[in-house]
Amino acid sequence: MAVAESEFPLVSRRRRRLSGRRVASALAPYALLAPAAAIIGAVLGYPLYLLVRLSFEKYGLFELVRHHGTWVGLGNYRKIFHDSQFWHVVLRTVVFTAVNVTLTMVLGTAIALLIARLGRFMRLLLTTALVLVWATPVVVAVNIWRWMVDYEFGVANWTLTKLHFGNFVHHDWFASSLSGFGVITAVIVWGAIPFVAITVYAGLSQVPQELIEAAQIDGARAWNVFREVTLPLLKPIFIILASLSIIWDFQVFNQVWIMLGERPSPDYYLMSIYAFVESFRINEYGLGSAIAVVMVAMMMVATLVYIRQMVKTGEVR
Amino acid sequence: MSSVAPIAPVPVAPTTARPAAVARRRLRRGHVARRIGINLLGLAVFTVMIFPVYWMVATAFKPGRNIQDYKPHWFPAPATLSNFTNAVHRPYFWTDVKNSLIIVSFVVVLSLTVAFLAALALSRFRFYGRTAFIFLILGTLMVPLAALIIPLYITLSRVHLINTLTGVIAMYMTFVLPFSVWTLQGFMRGVPRELEEAAMVDGSTRFGAFVRILLPLVAPGLVATSIFAFIQAWNEFIIAYVFLHDGSKQTITVWLASFTNLHGTDWGPLMAGATLTALPVVVFFVLIQRRIAFGLTAGAVRG
Structure with missing residues (x-):
């Protein structure tokens, strides 16, 4: 005891x-x-x-100095929702994102499939080029492309004229917003391809070779092998890459802003540019915020898809 | 899909030997032609992808009269360094390089220290709210800077941090910190816990196990994450552009805009300046690309 x-x-x-x-x-x-x-x-x-x-306040220069906004309720939202320019900008942003993401994904995947079939030397050469492009800062990339499509001494106008695509001498690419967005899309897709191509290529090397051979023995053509074997196996990668691309392309700002000499005309407004101009050029911070809130809300959808896929692939544990 | 496996080892049984041999020969000839074709296609893609980068470097080394010529000069011959001397001697080049370096150093040290602690918690502990925090991190990676910049401007104007490097450093944390946390916890999860547990069984304290086991093993990941944080902060444009008004306070990416004025653009010096801006990033990026590339897609690709 x-x-x-x-x-x-x-x-x-x-x-x-x-x-x-x-x-x-x-x-x-x-x-x-x-x-x-x-x-x-x-x-x-x-x-x-x-x-x-x-986004619920009137916040202009006066309020900026006073450090205090005036509550206007849904006023800003009512204003932008009744503004036809706002809807044009939203539509333009959505189309712009769709075009850029589609081009990036299709070309990136095509290049990944190409890399997988190249000889060792060409493969090294191409992946080196991709990594160099990937590493190029956006601001630098925009300036390079601005130089290449310069209306006077740009290499693009000379080459296109020489190749008989028409008379491009002194052609101003930014006179029409369609061809201007073409150049902007080229910068973005060119810069985004490496990430997609290298990631998909890494994914391709994970696809069991036996599966592909088996499909070939069964008489499947290359396209069918890709659609029936490769694509389903790489689906998680594609979902993640596509949602990331949507998120990135939806908020493009620098490419448009620098390409157009920091003074884009309203034809070039994307949601990010519109919110920025309303705030910092017109000093309507409340209106700009309302546009930005709509933008964030739209982004959240793509983000949810991305996070859900990350959870599914077991990355969030 | 599951019925595919047994098919694989079964050889194709040709009915007769001769047609098979003919077919094989024809296939081989077609095969060579195809391989050449594919490699030529590869060369074409290579040319298109690399050309803009080449054109920047080539232009940077060309004398002005070869730049301002309607007919492009494909090679920088004769080569000159005058564009580089011009760029470097422009107002604020060295000041803005210094500003960039100051901002980047503070951002990297601060975010890496904080991210290291957070990554430790996420990778080494199970606790209530852990998943929620990871979702938060992933979610913040997606907030557009163009949207965030409006309230940030209002806030900083209230605390009088506009046009100061301090304000910019604080704002760079918005995108560098979540990314660093996410990348670092990925690296740490790659180090098996059992190693530390073994050290603790052998009498080491938890802290001792961290310092002696985890830290050396995760060091390459720390280096890679730091470099990536460096690249992100170095490349940033919109925040520096909005918040730093004086030429003497700007960063190198904003400085690049100074080559364009109402009379046009000095393409030669601009390309030289762009080359100088891209150089540190490219060098660093090539060093770490393999380690970091898959941070955002990891799990889907085990590269």
Whole structure:
């Protein structure tokens, strides 16, 4: 009995120490996350809250100086929803995104399939080129393309004229917004192809060779092998790449802004440009915020698809 | 799909030997032609993809009279460095390089330190709210900067941080930090927990196990993430463009816009400046491309 009694306090002390440690280790992850959460809350969470609040306020130069907006309820939204230019911009942004994403995905996948069939030397050459393009900063890329399509000394006009595509001497690509967006799409797709091509190529090397051979033995043609074997196996990759491309192309700003010398005409407004111009050129921060809120809401759909696929592929564990 | 496996090892049984041999020969001839065709196609794609980069570097080395000529000069011969000296001697080049470097260093050190701690929590602990935090991180990767810039401008104008590098450093955290957390936790998950647990069984403390086991193993991932954070911050345009008004406070990407004025663009010096801007990024990118490329798609591709 005496022994048992002397053991008792020992056990309870150990238990107390243990539970103390358990509490500490239960709190540890929260302590480790705290700085990141605090910074994200300050630089992302608060601005997002403010963005939504601004979209319900009149916030012009006067309010900017006063540091205080005036509540107007749904006024800003009513204004943009009744503005035909807004709907034009939304439509333009959606079409622009669709064209860019489609071109990026199709060309990127085609190049990935091509890389897989190349000899070793050509493969190395092409992947090196892709990595170089990938590494090129967007601002630099835009300036290169601006130079290539320069109306006077640009290499594009000379080449197209020489190849008898028509008379491109002194052709201004940005006179019409359609051909202007053509150039902008070229910059974006050119810059986005490497990521898609290299990722899909890496995915292709994961497809079991036996499956492809089996399909070929069954008499499947190349296109059918791709559609029936490769495509279903790579579906997760395609979904992730497509949703990322949508997210990136939907918020394109720099390419348009720099390409058009920081003064794009209304024909070139995408949602990001429109929100920016309303805010920083016309000083209607409330209206700009309302446009930006609509933009964020539309982006959220693509983001949900992306996150869902990441969960499905087991990346979020 | 599941019935495919047993078919694979079964050889094609030709009915007779001769047609098969003929077919094989024809196939081989077709095969060679096809291979040449495919490689030529590869060469064409290579040319189209690399040309803009080549054209930038070539233009940068050409003398002005060969740039301002209706007929393109395909090779930079004669070559000159005058565009580079012109670019480097323009107002604010060195100041803006310095600004970029200051901003980038602070952003990298700050975000990597904070991201390291967060990644540790996400990869080494199971706790309530963990999945929610990961969703938050992934979600923030998608918030458009063009939307965020409006409230950021209002906020910074209230605290008088417009036109200061401090404000820009804080704002760069909006996109660098979530990305660093996400990439780093991916690297850390690649290091088996059992290694640390073994060290702890051998009498090491949890902290000791982190320092001696996890840190060295995750070091390459830390380097890769830092470089990627560097690239993102170095390339950023819109925030620096809106928040830094003075030429002496701008970053290198905004400086590139100074080559265009109402009279037109100085293409030679601009291409030289663009080459200089891209150079550190390209060098770093080539170093880490293999490690980092699949951060956003990992799981779907195990490369």
